[in-house]
Amino acid sequence: MADTPFIIQEHQFQRIKGILARVCVECAARAVFLVDRDGQPIAFHGDIGDMDTTSFASLAAGNVAATSSMAKLIGEDVFPAVVHEGEHESIYISVIGRSLLVVVFDERSTLGLVKIRTKRASHEVANLLDEMSRESAVQAAASNTFFSEITDEDIDSLFS
Amino acid sequence: MTFINYASREINCKIVYYGPGLCGKTTNLQYIYDSTAPQAKGKLISLATETDRTLFFDFMPLELGTVRGFKTRFHLYTVPGQVYYDASRKLILKGVDGVVFVADSQDERMDANIESLYNLEENLQSQGYDLATIPYVLQLNKRDLPNVTPMEELTQELLRKDEPVFEAVATTGTGVFDTLKAVAKQVLTELRKG
Numbered sequence: 001m002a003d004t005p006f007i008i009q010e011h012q013f014q015r016i017k018g019i020l021a022r023v024c025v026e027c028a029a030r031a032v033f034l035v036d037r038d039g040q041p042i043a044f045h046g047d048i049g050d051m052d053t054t055s056f057a058s059l060a061a062g063n064v065a066a067t068s069s070m071a072k073l074i075g076e077d078v079f080p081a082v083v084h085e086g087e088h089e090s091i092y093i094s095v096i097g098r099s100l101l102v103v104v105f106d107e108r109s110t111l112g113l114v115k116i117r118t119k120r121a122s123h124e125v126a127n128l129l130d131e132m133s134r135e136s137a138v139q140a141a142a143s144n145t146f147f148s149e150i151t152d153e154d155i156d157s158l159f160s
Numbered sequence: 161m162t163f164i165n166y167a168s169r170e171i172n173c174k175i176v177y178y179g180p181g182l183c184g185k186t187t188n189l190q191y192i193y194d195s196t197a198p199q200a201k202g203k204l205i206s207l208a209t210e211t212d213r214t215l216f217f218d219f220m221p222l223e224l225g226t227v228r229g230f231k232t233r234f235h236l237y238t239v240p241g242q243v244y245y246d247a248s249r250k251l252i253l254k255g256v257d258g259v260v261f262v263a264d265s266q267d268e269r270m271d272a273n274i275e276s277l278y279n280l281e282e283n284l285q286s287q288g289y290d291l292a293t294i295p296y297v298l299q300l301n302k303r304d305l306p307n308v309t310p311m312e313e314l315t316q317e318l319l320r321k322d323e324p325v326f327e328a329v330a331t332t333g334t335g336v337f338d339t340l341k342a343v344a345k346q347v348l349t350e351l352r353k354g
Contacts, residue, residue, distance in 0.1 A: 003161040003255070005351065013167035038255025039219075039235065040163045040172050054202045054221040058235065062207070062216060065251040150227055150352045158224040158232060158348075159341045 006036070007136045012128065013043060019124055020045035023101070026117040028109040030089070033102040034125065035060050042099065060093060060102050068095075083111065094118050096126050098133075161255045162351055170231045173347050174255055175340075178280045179262035180272035181213070181241035184301040187330040188262060189218050189236055192340060195333060196222060214240040217252050224344065234344055241276065250283050258295035258347040259284070260339055262330075263318055265300050265308040270317065277318055295346030296323045299339045304329045 008016075016034055024032045024046045031046030033056065041057035064082055071079045082093040092114045094101045101122065103114050163172040177185040186206065193204040200223045207216035218238040223231060239249040253259075261280060263273045281291050300314050315325055324342040328335030 005162040005164050008163070008165045008167060010167040013165060036161075036163065036255070038161060038174065040161075040174070040255070042163075042165075052203045054233075054235070055205050055219065058219045058221075058237075059205065062251070065254070066216070066248075069247055069251065147352050150348065154227045155345050155348050158227065158344070159337075 004137055006040075006133070007139045008042065008132060009135070009139070012132050012135075015128055016043045016125075017045060019121055019128070023103070023117060023121045026121075027103055027105060027114045029103045029105040029114065031104045033057065033060070033100075033104075035100045035102055037061055037064065037095075037098045037100060046104070056102075060091075060100055064093060064095060064100055081115070085111070092118065094122055096122050097129055099125070099129055101125055162257055162347070164230070168231075169229055170233060171227070171351070172233050172235065173257040173344075174235045174237065175258045175260065175343055175347065176252055176256045177236065177238040177260045177262055178249070178276065179241055179301075180264055180269060180276040181243075183241060183262045183264040183269070183273075183276075184328075184330040185238040185241065185262050186214055186218050188260075188299075188301075188328075188336050188339070189220055189238055191330055191333045191336045192222065192236065193220055195337075200224070213242065214238055215245075216240065216248050227348065232348070234340075234347075236340075243275070243279075246279065246283070249279070250286060253283055253287050253289070256284075256287075256289065256294070257350070258297075258343040259291075260297045260299055260343050261318070262299045262301050262328075263314060265302045265314060266305055267307050267309050270309060270314075273314075273318060277320070281320075292321055295343055295350055296321070297339055297343040297346070298323050298325045299328050299335060300325065301328045301330050301335075303327045303334070304332070 020032045031048050033044040034042040035057040039058040039061035067079050067082050080095050084091040089106050092103045202221040204220040206218045209215050220236050222234045237252050239252045326335040326339045
């Protein structure tokens with residue numbers, strides 16, 4: 001049996017977007033993403049241009065998964081943050097429970113600023129994710145009513 | 161873990177293609193990618209070695225359409241098949257909603273199939289899943305080659321429950337979409353069951 005679905009309600013999504021928008025401004029970042037540790041994108045804010053956000057989320061999660069396993073091999077429990085510094089663009093990934101806060105920034109910002117501002121937002125994101133996780137279990141039961149209405153024909157039509 | 165976003169009205173699911181080295185997992189994804197309309201797919205990301213062997217994973221997002229007003233997006237992953245990449249395989253199974261086991265039908269790969277399937281069961285268990293209950297499809301690939309094991313013999317060795325079984329030739333696309341459809345259908349049916 002797979003896990004219980006993770007359900008994001010409209011008001012929670014707007015709150016996440018609000019936090020990401022604020023982090024983006026405070027960090028003078030190009031874009032900020034919230035990604036599940038299994039690679040599912042949750043929300044983003046900022047200048048993404050034609051970036052493939054789904055692939056970006058998957059690779060960010062893969063990156064953290066690999067470095068977390070490396071941490072365990074050297075006796076660390078987890079690396080709470082992962083940084084990639086480029087010539088013009090850089091990425092800062094902060095691990096928050098089962099999610100990742102990913103900040104993409106350029107020369108207009110600094111790693112120090114991003115670290116400080118992200119840390120402050122992390123608690124808020126963690127609390128919201130906890131709340132969403134708790135409510136998901138309750139909502140899963142309610143949404144079953146909705147999803148139980150899906151018919152075989154609905155599913156077959158996806159492949160027609 | 162299926163993600164349901166009521167704000168963007170999206171359902172996101174994760175499907176993993178598993179199997180021994182060189183069985184055709186990446187070829188399955190490549191065929192799906194090549195045969196899908198541009199608006200329905202994202203990039204095909206391949207983290208491969210210089211000799212095109214999968215190093216970490218291949219990934220492509222695929223949008224199938226809407227169910228009751230919800231966009232359904234499947235995130236397709238492959239694992240590296242080579243035995244010594246086991247740590248990577250474990251990571252990729254995290255949050256999985258459905259698994260396709262791609263078996264190599266050639267006689268000489270039977271042991272590799274059995275070992276890989278055993279490894280799948282073990283790695284699923286270590287992530288808290290059970291092959292007996294997770295959406296699962298068995299694909300018998302490379303059926304066009306001359307030295308293949310008969311289907312009955314393969315299923316006798318590799319069948320784990322009453323999972324759907326498909327004969328395939330991933331290079332030409334035979335059985336590729338039937339396999340994907342079968343696992344996607346099971347994932348959505350699970351969602352319906354709750």
